Amino acid sequence: MSGDESKKANTRWVVMTGLLWVVATVLGELAVAAIEWHPFGASREARITDDAFDLLMVLSVPVISFVLVMGGVALVRGRGGVIDEDGPPVRSHRLFIGGWVVLTSALAVLVIITPGFSGLDELRAEPVPDLVIDVHAERWNWVYTYPESGRETQGELVLPVDQRIMFRISSTDVIHSFWIPAFRIKQDAVPGQITTTMVTPEALGEFDNADELRVQCAELCGVGHARMWTGVRVVTEAEFEEWLAGAGG
Amino acid sequence: MNILRGLVGGALGYVVGAGLMMAIRSSAGGRAWEVESVTAGAWLFALSGWLLGVGVWRYWARGWFGRDVAPYTATGGRRYLDFDTDHKVIGIQYLVTFLGMFFMAGLFAMLMRWELMGNGEDIVGPDQYNSIMSLHGTMMVFVAVAATVGAFGNYVVPIMIGADDMAFPKLNAMSYWLVPPVLIALTASFLAGGYDTGWTGYAPLSVQSDVGGLFFNLAFFTLGLSSIVGAINIVVTVVTMRAEGMTWTRMPIFVWSIFVTAILSFIFTQFIGLAMLMVVLDRTAGTIFFDPAAGGSPLLYQHVFWFYSHPAVYIMILPAFGITLELVSTFTRKPLFGYKWAVGALLGIMSLSAVVWAHHMFTSGMAEALRKPFLASTELISIPTGLIFLCALGTLWLGKIRFEVPMLFALGVLFNFLIGGITGVFLADVPVDIQLQDTYFVVAHFHYVILGGGIFGLFGATYYWFPKMTGRSMSDRLGKVHFWWMMIGFNATFLPMFILGMQGMNRRVADYSPDLESANFAVSMGGFFLGTSFVIFLFNFIWSWARGPAAPADPWGSLTLEWQIPSPPPHENFTSPPLVLSDPYGYGDPDSVHADLARDGAKTVVEK
Amino acid sequence: MTDHATQLPHVTPRITINRAGLWLFFLSETMLFSGILATRFSLLGTEVHEDVSQTIGLVITSILLASSYTALRAEHAASSGDRATCAKYLWLTLALGAVFVAGVAYEWAEAFDAFPASTEFGTVFFLMTGVHAFHVITGLIFLAILLNNARLGRYDDDAWPVEAGVKYWHFVDVVWVFFYPALYLI
Numbered sequence A: 001m002s003g004d005e006s007k008k009a010n011t012r013w014v015v016m017t018g019l020l021w022v023v024a025t026v027l028g029e030l031a032v033a034a035i036e037w038h039p040f041g042a043s044r045e046a047r048i049t050d051d052a053f054d055l056l057m058v059l060s061v062p063v064i065s066f067v068l069v070m071g072g073v074a075l076v077r078g079r080g081g082v083i084d085e086d087g088p089p090v091r092s093h094r095l096f097i098g099g100w101v102v103l104t105s106a107l108a109v110l111v112i113i114t115p116g117f118s119g120l121d122e123l124r125a126e127p128v129p130d131l132v133i134d135v136h137a138e139r140w141n142w143v144y145t146y147p148e149s150g151r152e153t154q155g156e157l158v159l160p161v162d163q164r165i166m167f168r169i170s171s172t173d174v175i176h177s178f179w180i181p182a183f184r185i186k187q188d189a190v191p192g193q194i195t196t197t198m199v200t201p202e203a204l205g206e207f208d209n210a211d212e213l214r215v216q217c218a219e220l221c222g223v224g225h226a227r228m229w230t231g232v233r234v235v236t237e238a239e240f241e242e243w244l245a246g247a248g249g
Numbered sequence B: 001m002n003i004l005r006g007l008v009g010g011a012l013g014y015v016v017g018a019g020l021m022m023a024i025r026s027s028a029g030g031r032a033w034e035v036e037s038v039t040a041g042a043w044l045f046a047l048s049g050w051l052l053g054v055g056v057w058r059y060w061a062r063g064w065f066g067r068d069v070a071p072y073t074a075t076g077g078r079r080y081l082d083f084d085t086d087h088k089v090i091g092i093q094y095l096v097t098f099l100g101m102f103f104m105a106g107l108f109a110m111l112m113r114w115e116l117m118g119n120g121e122d123i124v125g126p127d128q129y130n131s132i133m134s135l136h137g138t139m140m141v142f143v144a145v146a147a148t149v150g151a152f153g154n155y156v157v158p159i160m161i162g163a164d165d166m167a168f169p170k171l172n173a174m175s176y177w178l179v180p181p182v183l184i185a186l187t188a189s190f191l192a193g194g195y196d197t198g199w200t201g202y203a204p205l206s207v208q209s210d211v212g213g214l215f216f217n218l219a220f221f222t223l224g225l226s227s228i229v230g231a232i233n234i235v236v237t238v239v240t241m242r243a244e245g246m247t248w249t250r251m252p253i254f255v256w257s258i259f260v261t262a263i264l265s266f267i268f269t270q271f272i273g274l275a276m277l278m279v280v281l282d283r284t285a286g287t288i289f290f291d292p293a294a295g296g297s298p299l300l301y302q303h304v305f306w307f308y309s310h311p312a313v314y315i316m317i318l319p320a321f322g323i324t325l326e327l328v329s330t331f332t333r334k335p336l337f338g339y340k341w342a343v344g345a346l347l348g349i350m351s352l353s354a355v356v357w358a359h360h361m362f363t364s365g366m367a368e369a370l371r372k373p374f375l376a377s378t379e380l381i382s383i384p385t386g387l388i389f390l391c392a393l394g395t396l397w398l399g400k401i402r403f404e405v406p407m408l409f410a411l412g413v414l415f416n417f418l419i420g421g422i423t424g425v426f427l428a429d430v431p432v433d434i435q436l437q438d439t440y441f442v443v444a445h446f447h448y449v450i451l452g453g454g455i456f457g458l459f460g461a462t463y464y465w466f467p468k469m470t471g472r473s474m475s476d477r478l479g480k481v482h483f484w485w486m487m488i489g490f491n492a493t494f495l496p497m498f499i500l501g502m503q504g505m506n507r508r509v510a511d512y513s514p515d516l517e518s519a520n521f522a523v524s525m526g527g528f529f530l531g532t533s534f535v536i537f538l539f540n541f542i543w544s545w546a547r548g549p550a551a552p553a554d555p556w557g558s559l560t561l562e563w564q565i566p567s568p569p570p571h572e573n574f575t576s577p578p579l580v581l582s583d584p585y586g587y588g589d590p591d592s593v594h595a596d597l598a599r600d601g602a603k604t605v606v607e608k
Numbered sequence C: 001m002t003d004h005a006t007q008l009p010h011v012t013p014r015i016t017i018n019r020a021g022l023w024l025f026f027l028s029e030t031m032l033f034s035g036i037l038a039t040r041f042s043l044l045g046t047e048v049h050e051d052v053s054q055t056i057g058l059v060i061t062s063i064l065l066a067s068s069y070t071a072l073r074a075e076h077a078a079s080s081g082d083r084a085t086c087a088k089y090l091w092l093t094l095a096l097g098a099v100f101v102a103g104v105a106y107e108w109a110e111a112f113d114a115f116p117a118s119t120e121f122g123t124v125f126f127l128m129t130g131v132h133a134f135h136v137i138t139g140l141i142f143l144a145i146l147l148n149n150a151r152l153g154r155y156d157d158d159a160w161p162v163e164a165g166v167k168y169w170h171f172v173d174v175v176w177v178f179f180y181p182a183l184y185l186i
């Protein structure tokens, strides 16, 4: 092939790769949008977290599809090489390298770090709780105390809906972790330390209907670790007041 | 037999150390014998005794006392059981030892998957499950940290830079012979009933665990010693032993990757030693580093541990990056694209890896203010890591591609690590990590990077350099079957784990809620499928070593120095010191010559 | 693609290789000791502890520093092939080092009552002095071997082992220069 022709052929491959990339990205994004990635979510925090996850999903599609398409095209185009035939001695390509460095840096800083920061800020907004609950972990169960009423429970965590709740978490023996999958909150219980986390439940429900409504220990704490969980029940405010006061629960 | 002498030496060392410890204990008014304190104290003595017995005394230390060192007489296969100082022997010792450890740990994984196949506790109780899981993780981490650097860093790097051996051959042998005590400690831990802390051994749980936990600490500590000694050796070798003309910018990228890995290793491994030491002291000497009731701090352990263990994940992956780029260049018959950017990427990853450790601690209760800086620094690592992909893609483009078995593994690394790396970015995002931390999403992430990246790289390197190391060829067809079997099995096992994690399955549990059963069943099936693929590898490996057809000096048409000398290389590697004239990526340039190996007229045999 | 780059001398002298290894070892050890210092500050903040004996601290620190000087003299003597002087100074260094260890041992005996390992300060104190003393003791063993060999004239042509042992000794002293204020003064 003359230089001109090979240049043309090359341009055609580049254009084709670009097109394929666009197609793959569009298809990928459609697939990502069509799939429901998240389990049952029932809190303000769940919305923030799931949005953050979805954003990353959307961003990673073009990155993954670019690497796969460009690599795939190169493999298909160059297949059938033999030991005596060398490829062209290309060692560098300014536009490709420059573009890559600029784009990945921009991607990392602007569309990953920045939303990460704002997501964190959002989680930390509204720092004033309506209700405080003390959570105490010990091998291998959870004890919940409602300081205002002095009520203490073990088998189940009962929470009012639409209230800003702060958990003050502590542990006596080893590290545990206070995790409610449906709320997307997790905070280690560290002996000698009181850690806190906040949540606003937004949907009624209980463990019997939704597996994710459970307090699950998420830090290895010994033999009973897997079984260190209790159900969560989210009730209306009125029901909650009643429950707190009553002997019912 | 030197190994026997080593065992006797180790036993004697233990007795002496134990005596000393018991004397100290009883003079302090305590009970003389208490297995943990005595063993912890005696371990260093036992280690020294083992090393002296296995060869340090005969071949080395006698000289310090003015005696003649014994002549080294082992030849043939016996060299592999001896205190041999040839870097090529040591490389093979590392390879075989750690492949063995890999298969052991893999069998533990099979047990785990068996238990997790169905909901409920079927095969093992939660206690045994935790032990098996911890041993699996620990041994695999040891493999990932030490196998590639130990085997190929030793075997290939000196030849690639045109040296006749490592800078400190005796220290090199010593760093290998520190590995059997690691195996002994792991076995002891297993026999003592294991430990239930995971490979991360978080305090205070690890302070309270059974005696098996002590052996875990000692094993990790000892592996750390071995890594530090080996790493210093590699750094000095690369800095001072390069052949004439082997400038920094002519070094093969694999040498660069091992060099940078070794720097990470000798700097950060001290911290795992410190972490283990503090746990051992808390267990046996009554200190209170991690006991909050007396003023200690559980989070301190996590900081020290991850200050090592995060850089350690790059110790696991950088050699695989080096291999991948090396293989991609060889099998596309093109120069490595953007060589300087690849080197820059390695150095960039090295520097950043020191400042990201707390991304493992986003939910740990550390100061809230630390979250943002660690989020940012972790995300920044994507940029240099991306450069590795840039160089790989640039090399593939326009390449004349040969799908040889090593190349398939290199492509496997690129595919798997892409997924592993991107999911790492998810985990670095604090809001997302809060939900996913300690779930199977994390388990899937790190299997994608360590197994999909690091271990695929290790197998690629094994297929690639096997002909050089043994002088025999491996079966190409079996190799291809192994690759596809492993690649499919791997993705079938670990892709669904991401979903499991998102659905709320936490890690380190023997039991889970019933609605996760079908996904877990699928994962287990994938796991067994993956496991069997290694039977093919093992057969190919052993059979080819014993019976395989003789390999030519340069079966792949590669230009780096190790392929310009016979397979297997002669003891002194080169008949005359090579003169390096350009970098080893002169594909497509007929005038380019990497090195002159026959400067003083000596001939080296090279056939294709 | 043959470019003209600066070329390494064909064979790096053995002594350079050895020195490179030694310095990397020190760098690695520096990380260990920095980790220990960081641990100390993370557990104790900048708290001062009254129970440590300032006199002993000052005395053993001076002794260790003095031993660095005698070690230096031994190295110089060895490199000029003066085995008698070398041996003499190695002796002195050994003796001073032994006094230092004895001082630490005395401090330990006191510490078991005043601030045992089960206290915050005791924990840090035993870690710092313990790891350091371990290095001092290995240094003493090296020095003893060196002394024996120096007397027999084994270093007359090659003083590298003396240099290595002495550099190690200096390194251990420098570590103490950082540990001493962290334990006794801050």
Ligand code: HEA
Residues within 6 Å of the ligand: A063, A067, A104, A105, A107, A108, B200, B313, B314, B316, B317, B359, B360, B378, B379, B381, B382, B383, B385, B386, B387, B389, B417, B418, B420, B421, B422, B423, B424, B425, B427, B428, B429, B433, B436, B437, B438, B442, B445, B446, B449, B450, B453, B454
């Ligand atoms: C080989 C080992 C290895 C490697 C290389 C990595 C690489 C990365 N890891 Fe991973 N990680 C582990 C091994 C490894 N990890 C292990 C073992 C654990 C669990 C330990 C335990 O708890 O037991 C873990 C856990 C872990 C966590 C903690 C999870 C938790 O417990 O909550 C986090 C959080 O930030 C994380 C992040 C990352 C990131 C951001 C990278 C990055 O380096 C990845 C960078 C790569 C890419 C991003 C892809 C390529 C880049 C491009 C194509 C360029 C364009 C892309 C962008 C700009 C985004 N890892």
Ligand code: HEA
Residues within 6 Å of the ligand: B102, B103, B104, B105, B106, B107, B109, B110, B112, B113, B133, B134, B136, B137, B138, B140, B141, B143, B144, B197, B198, B199, B200, B443, B447, B450, B451, B455, B493, B506, B507, B508, B509, B510, B527, B530, B531, B532, B533, B534, B535, B538
């Ligand atoms: C190098 C790293 C590495 C590798 C290769 C693997 C390989 C595998 N891992 Fe690994 N894994 C870890 C590192 C690794 N793992 C770590 C660090 C942890 C965390 C531990 C912790 O939480 O502390 C972990 C945890 C972990 C878990 C989570 C446990 C839990 O949290 O409860 C699971 C679950 O499925 C799992 C599965 C597997 C499987 C199925 C494989 C398979 O790939 C295994 C393949 C099978 C074999 C290799 C066997 C082949 C053997 C033969 C064919 C027989 C040959 C016979 C002889 C030689 C006699 N691993």
Ligand code: CUA
Residues within 6 Å of the ligand: A137, A140, A175, A176, A177, A217, A218, A219, A220, A221, A222, A224, A225, A226, A228
């Ligand atoms: Cu409590 Cu796990």
Ligand SMILES: [Cu+2]
Residues within 6 Å of the ligand: B309, B310, B313, B356, B357, B359, B360
């Ligand atoms: Cu990390």
